[in-house]
Amino acid sequence: xxxxxxxxxxxxxxxxxxxxxxxxxxxxxxxxxxxxxxxxxxxxxxxxxxxxxxxxxxxxxxxxxxxxxxxxxxxxxxxxxxxxxxxxxxxxxxxxxxxxxxxxxxxxxxxxxxxxxxxxxxxxxxxxxxxxxxxxxxxxxxxxxxxxxxxxxxxxxxxxxxxxxxxxxxxxxxxxxxxxxxxxxxxxxxxxxxxxxxxxxxxxxxxxxxxxxxxxxxxxxx
Amino acid sequence: xxxxxxxxxxxxxxxxxxxxxxxxxxxxxxxxxxxxxxxxxxxxxxxxxxxxxxxxxxxxxxxxxxxxxxxxxxxxxxxxxxxxxxxxxxxxxxxxxxxxxxxxxxxxxxxxxxxxxxxxxxxxxxxxxxxxxxxxxxxxxxxxxxxxxxxxxxxxxxxxxxxxxxxxxxxxxxxxxxxxxxxxxxxxxxxxxxxxxxxxxxxxxxxxxxxxxxxxxxxxxx
DNA sequence: GATTTAATTTTGATTACTCAAAATTGACAA
DNA sequence: TTGTCAATTTTGAGTAATCAAAATTAAATC
Numbered sequence: 001x002x003x004x005x006x007x008x009x010x011x012x013x014x015x016x017x018x019x020x021x022x023x024x025x026x027x028x029x030x031x032x033x034x035x036x037x038x039x040x041x042x043x044x045x046x047x048x049x050x051x052x053x054x055x056x057x058x059x060x061x062x063x064x065x066x067x068x069x070x071x072x073x074x075x076x077x078x079x080x081x082x083x084x085x086x087x088x089x090x091x092x093x094x095x096x097x098x099x100x101x102x103x104x105x106x107x108x109x110x111x112x113x114x115x116x117x118x119x120x121x122x123x124x125x126x127x128x129x130x131x132x133x134x135x136x137x138x139x140x141x142x143x144x145x146x147x148x149x150x151x152x153x154x155x156x157x158x159x160x161x162x163x164x165x166x167x168x169x170x171x172x173x174x175x176x177x178x179x180x181x182x183x184x185x186x187x188x189x190x191x192x193x194x195x196x197x198x199x200x201x202x203x204x205x206x207x208x209x210x211x212x213x214x215x216x217x218x219x220x221x222x
Numbered sequence: 223x224x225x226x227x228x229x230x231x232x233x234x235x236x237x238x239x240x241x242x243x244x245x246x247x248x249x250x251x252x253x254x255x256x257x258x259x260x261x262x263x264x265x266x267x268x269x270x271x272x273x274x275x276x277x278x279x280x281x282x283x284x285x286x287x288x289x290x291x292x293x294x295x296x297x298x299x300x301x302x303x304x305x306x307x308x309x310x311x312x313x314x315x316x317x318x319x320x321x322x323x324x325x326x327x328x329x330x331x332x333x334x335x336x337x338x339x340x341x342x343x344x345x346x347x348x349x350x351x352x353x354x355x356x357x358x359x360x361x362x363x364x365x366x367x368x369x370x371x372x373x374x375x376x377x378x379x380x381x382x383x384x385x386x387x388x389x390x391x392x393x394x395x396x397x398x399x400x401x402x403x404x405x406x407x408x409x410x411x412x413x414x415x416x417x418x419x420x421x422x423x424x425x426x427x428x429x430x431x432x433x434x435x436x437x438x439x440x441x442x443x444x
Numbered sequence: 445g446a447t448t449t450a451a452t453t454t455t456g457a458t459t460a461c462t463c464a465a466a467a468t469t470g471a472c473a474a
Numbered sequence: 475t476t477g478t479c480a481a482t483t484t485t486g487a488g489t490a491a492t493c494a495a496a497a498t499t500a501a502a503t504c
Contacts, residue, residue: 004460004461006460006461029481029482030481030482030483031480031481031482039461039462039463040462040463040464041481041482041483042462042463042464042465042482042483042484042485043461043462043463044482045482045483045484046461046462046483046484047460047461047462050460061469061482061483062469062470062481062482062483089337092314092315093314093337093340093341093344094340094344095336095337095340099334099336102334103332103333103334103336103337106332106333107329107332107333110325110328110329110332111325111328111329112321112324112325114317114321114325115311115315115317115325118315118316118317119315122315122316226490226491228490228491251451251452252451252452252453253450253451253452261491261492261493262492262493262494263451263452263453264452264453264454264455264492264493264494264495265491265492265493266452267452267453267454268453268454268491268492269490269491269492271453272490283452283453283499284451284452284453284499284500
């Protein structure tokens with residue numbers, strides 16, 4: 001049986017949740033999953049038990065959930081579709097990068113494999129989407145780059161923005177208007193723990209100060 | 223409340239059904255509706271009663287159903303989306319005309335107004351889709367051309383294919399392989415009621431014979 | 445007018461997904 | 475060890491959409 005949009009969304013959320021696990025953690029907590037999907041905790045429990053029955057996840061009561069190989073394959077497929085569609089909407093259709101998330105969120109569940117392959121071909125088998133998020137390969141591998149955030153990269157050294165890990169439209173518009181999109185070169189001038197902020201020099205030598213929370217969402221390469 | 227995909231499909235089927243009504247008929251019979259949607263007759267009855275409650279249709283028990291102004295507006299919107307998406311997938315994405323129906327069927331319910339407008343713009347406010355089916359305008363008007371079919375057009379007279387009223391992929395491939403797509407010029411050589419067939423001369427003077435049922439699906443202009 | 449038939453409606457049930465609120469569990473602190 | 479608390483699970487209920495099969499209706503035939 002092919003998975004419903006709902007099931008695909010659960011798997012995707014668990015998949016993304018797993019990549020955010022820190023340290024020795026193995027399982028995505030139910031609360032986090034429910035939060036990510038915007039549903040009541042009890043609903044998540046019920047659904048995850050069903051997914052477990054289908055062999056898509058391993059569920060440990062009170063501890064959390066993780067994907068099986070089968071679940072991971074499906075999740076990677078959905079994420080691949082999402083990111084290819086986002087890039088397509090920006091590159092081919094000419095939409096803005098802060099406009100494409102919701103359309104991709106819907107289209108990822110319904111378009112044919114043929115259309116996805118055609119998009120992949122048109123875009124030349126791209127590796128990242130407009131936000132710099134890596135696109136899983138057709139066989140379900142998620143390429144991993146080790147990137148530093150603006151909170152950890154070296155000071156007074158030119159770095160290139162590689163990834164923006166927040167889909168919020170207002171945030172993306174802020175990034176764009178301040179010339180901080182992936183590909184642009186910037187430099188961290190100073191960090192201040194007390195004021196919880198980071199001071200940057202932008203592409204055009206423009207100086208700006210952003211909060212630490214925002215800075216943590218900007219990933220760069222040396 | 224925004225209509226579900228299911229509701230949109232019911233409205234679209236009723237809308238299309240209305241355009242097929244012959245003579246003094248006003249209402250789409252429930253059986254025809256259920257058939258078009260591939261659902262059990264009882265399901266159609268239940269759903270249509272609910273649509274009637276919402277003011278989207280007028281339902282006359284045992285007689286059938288028709289759209290209200292509100293229902294018509296929604297239906298035209300869905301049909302517009304469907305046909306714009308089909309044309310987009312052919313013209314921009316480079317899919318074949320026999321491949322796009324299913325994707326359009328799904329996408330019509332989920333893509334944003336912004337994306338549809340962008341598509342409309344990219345295509346230059348087109349009037350017909352790849353099959354020659356008219357695209358409803360943004361304000362819900364369905365342009366109507368009076369076309370003759372190959373069963374009724376004059377003999378031995380060059381005519382241009384304007385519309386193919388069948389979405390079946392095999393049929394569309396047949397049409398394409400015989401150079402009978404919209405825009406191509408052909409001529410009806412003869413009709414034979416006994417053998418239930420029509421004899422044509424194609425673009426390259428190729429002669430062919432097709433059945434009356436197929437011929438009725440090819441609409442032409444003089 | 446009575447009867448048959450085909451279309452339609454009604455009935456009863458099922459599946460997938462959801463929530464609110466009550467009950468439970470496990471971990472940590474006292 | 476016991477109590478507290480937050481996270482989680484369970485319970486009971488609701489919505490939307492569907493089907494199969496029984497009941498009904500309208501129309502057509504006799």
